Amino acid sequence: MNEKRSFKAWVTSGKVNRRLCIFTFMFVPVTLLLVFTYIPFFKMIGFSFYDMKYIGEKEFVGLKNYMEVFTREDCFQALKLSLYYIVASFVQLALALYFASVLSFKIKGSGVFKGLMFFPYLVCGIAVGFIFKFFYTRGFVLDTVLQWCGFNLEQLPYWLKDTSINNISVAATSVWRYMGQGMVMFIGAIMSVDASLYEAGDIDGANSFQKFIYIILPSIKTIIVLNMILSITGSLSVFEPPYVITGGDFGTGTYFVIMNKLAHESQKVGLASAMAIVLLILIMIATMIQKWVEKYYFGVGDAEPLREIRKRKKRLEAKGGTR
Template sequence: MFNPLSYKTQKWIIVIGFLLVPMTLLCTFTFYPAVKLVYLSFTDWDGISPDKKLIGWSNYAEVFDNPKIFGVFLHQIPYFLVGVVQNMFALLFAVLLNGKLKGRNFFRVLLFLPFIMNGVAVAFMFQFVFDTTNGSLNALLDAIGLDGWKMSWLGNKDIVNYSLASVGFWRFMGYNMVIYIGALQAIPGDMYEAATIDGASGVQQFWYLTLPHLTKIIELNMFLTISGALSVFDLPFVLTAGGPAGASTTFVFKTVETAFQFNNYGLASAMSVVLLLITVVILGIQSKVINRKGE
């Protein structure tokens, strides 16, 4: 049977047919909401009224001028600092468990297990750990003779964010470790054999051989760490509700509060756009720094 369509035309029809559904979903659930978010950031929409009055850059000016909004980024510094330490420990455990350690698979599973647990369940579990009166952490300190260290871990505004960040350390360290292990297994073993023959110590092999091969993976894990530190929400929401006195309020927490509690969707949209831009800038700087050191 004669087909009037050329091979090239048929090929384009097939390509467009396969791309039509995913591109439609991508535009519907990604591109359109993103454009709508930027548009709403220039309005005073309350989330209910059909009227959306354009107010220019007022919302963005409010984000940067109001210390109660932009200042909450300071509360997320502990998450970043703990995240950096978390990556160091993840790399350390990855190196140890990538060797010929007896029971290494058991320890891999043990360290990875917290990551697959539900975030809200983890938060509720640590609510009992940090409880001032009957918490297991204070009970442990009391049992080992460090009762002077007992405190209100979630009620002290100076340490509450470090307490919350430590939960993330426990939960995500195993995940980062698994990524590092995968990268370590991709390094040819004969390179280490040659380095050993040349008299390189274990520390020298790690510094001059292992780390240069992990540059891209370190960049990936730091990307996850920084983006996670900037978008923390579930832990302070469940454990402290932003307290005490707003000391653990994060930027995403403030954005949700602005939208759903104060019905200021225009300002909340501007806050979301600002968060996206700050994340892109920070990750761009991080990429340049890590790549420069890798070279």
């Protein structure tokens, strides 16, 4: 009895309790992180040097898988498709920014428009796939709408088969799906701008375009630039739209679609791992550039942007180097 109480007292005493708390609270999430992120990550690095399947023997092949990634027609071709998605994500950002700035001001029915444009974000990816397979089918939705606008069905391409246009069709669906999300995000950012700035603008007789250029844009430029850079890394790893709409056929297979096929259909696990690592390195580089841009132009947290510091130094030096 006595010993038990003293044990309890020992456990609840400050330092021990603190350690115990740190340990127990971190145990589960860190274990999960190790098992489902880091162990697979290091395993994948290992896999990339082998010729192997999920089950059975494996053979060490050195850098051959990596050579193959760069020489295989389909892998490298697939990386070029990222350009379509980069353009699409810029279009998406521009549209999101436009609608966000329109909807941030008093306008009738803004809630309805916001809801309508946002809802696609909540539709599940595979459903989006079916919706757009249907939408683009010959003589169906898109063709009908275009015929109303005076186009002739004969002149219209096969949206998902014609290799000159199908990547644009597929990339457009991701604009459709994610534009509303970007818009809601930007509305949040615009709303957090000090309202007195708009009032001051009103007093000075600024119209809404001027308010956009001189008040909104400067206040939310950080989030815009960050989203632009994020969309580049996002575009490298596009997977869902082509996977669910065309299955990667007719030249729409992006890098990850090809990788998925190699891993789970052809069971070329080594090659797929090498592909993943190559892309990961590309993403790391892009992220490092992003971090640098963030630090240089905007400053992290409360820190001043490096650019400002450098400018001030130069000014001081020009003045005669006095501190």
